[in-house]
Amino acid sequence: MEEVRRDKAYRLLHPRQVVLVTCAEGGRPNVLTVAWSTPLSFDPPLVGISIGKNRYSHGVISRTKEFAISIPPSSLLEKVKGCGTLSGRKGDKFREVGLTPLPSRRLRAPVVKEGIAHLECRVVKEVEVGDHTLFVGEVVEAYADGRLFDGEKFDPEAAELIYHLGGMDFLFLGKGWRRPG
Ligand SMILES: Cc1cc2nc3c(=O)[nH]c(=O)nc-3n(C[C@H](O)[C@H](O)[C@H](O)COP(=O)(O)O)c2cc1C
Numbered sequence: 001m002e003e004v005r006r007d008k009a010y011r012l013l014h015p016r017q018v019v020l021v022t023c024a025e026g027g028r029p030n031v032l033t034v035a036w037s038t039p040l041s042f043d044p045p046l047v048g049i050s051i052g053k054n055r056y057s058h059g060v061i062s063r064t065k066e067f068a069i070s071i072p073p074s075s076l077l078e079k080v081k082g083c084g085t086l087s088g089r090k091g092d093k094f095r096e097v098g099l100t101p102l103p104s105r106r107l108r109a110p111v112v113k114e115g116i117a118h119l120e121c122r123v124v125k126e127v128e129v130g131d132h133t134l135f136v137g138e139v140v141e142a143y144a145d146g147r148l149f150d151g152e153k154f155d156p157e158a159a160e161l162i163y164h165l166g167g168m169d170f171l172f173l174g175k176g177w178r179r180p181g
Contacts, residue, residue, distance in 0.1 A: 015163035015171045018080055020070045021049055022101070023060040024109040029101040031093055031112060032057045033084030035164040036132070037069065045139040047121060050132040056089040061135055065123040066107045070115030071144075074160040074172045079114075081168065105141045116159065117144035 004012065016035045023030055036050040049067065051058045061067045072080050082097035094101050101110035104120050111118040121137025148159045156177040163171040 011166045015165045018072065018162040018164045018170070019049075020072050020076075020080070020083055020099075020112050020115060021051075021057065021061075022068045022070060022104075022109050022111060023057050023064060023066070024101075025060045025064055028088075028092075029094055029110045030057055030060060030088030031070075031083050031097075031099060031101075032088070033080050034069075040136060046124070046136055047119060047139060048134050048136050050129060050134050052132050054131075056087050058133060060088075061123065062126065062133070064108065066109055067121050067123070067135065067137060068104050068107055068109050068111045069119040069121065070112035071117040072112070072114070072162055073116050074162055074174075076114055077162060077170060080162060080170075105143075107140075116148050118142065 014035070017037070019034050019037050020031050021034045021037075032055060034049050034051070038048050040046040040048045047069070049069070051061065079097045079099055083093060083099070086093050086096055100113035102113035104111045104118070107120050111120070119139050120141040122140055123135050124138045125136040127134040127136065148155055154161065156173055159173060161173040163173065165171050
């Protein structure tokens, strides 16, 4: 076994599915790329996103207590990169990267129209975790493209989810799957 630098150890937990997290304040929507998202509880349905304290979205989510998660397909890779490098502090990121804010069902924050599934969340807890904050969100609404998600799972050949390997390297789902005996 080779030594892995402690500050690179988290990369051993990649690849991780990439999502787009949306928020809005004062009628101004924003979107950022997030690799550190996770399911947390079945009942109530809770999910978590870990957001760096220096992100513009961090303040918005902390003040508005809501966020949405949109799942990008592989065709959005360039836009995923844009959402993960530009800051909403400096302008309208939706417009800059060419994504469309779509009114959500239950939140002030929009979802990303080009996404293949959406989870709308209200923040129920904020946990300080080093230089990030873990925002725990209760899912208040969720919906998905029925051709890609059958209510239980994504179709692994059709859905083409994006996974973050590290840096600007990505991996795509779509090489088949197996269920152990
Ligand atoms: C592939 C990828 C994954 C990322 N994952 C996260 C993440 O999990 N948490 C986070 O805070 N920032 C993450 N980022 C960085 C933010 O998306 C980036 O800093 C963004 O510009 C912040 O936007 P904002 O200032 O408009 O909020 C990621 C970036 C990329 C490219």
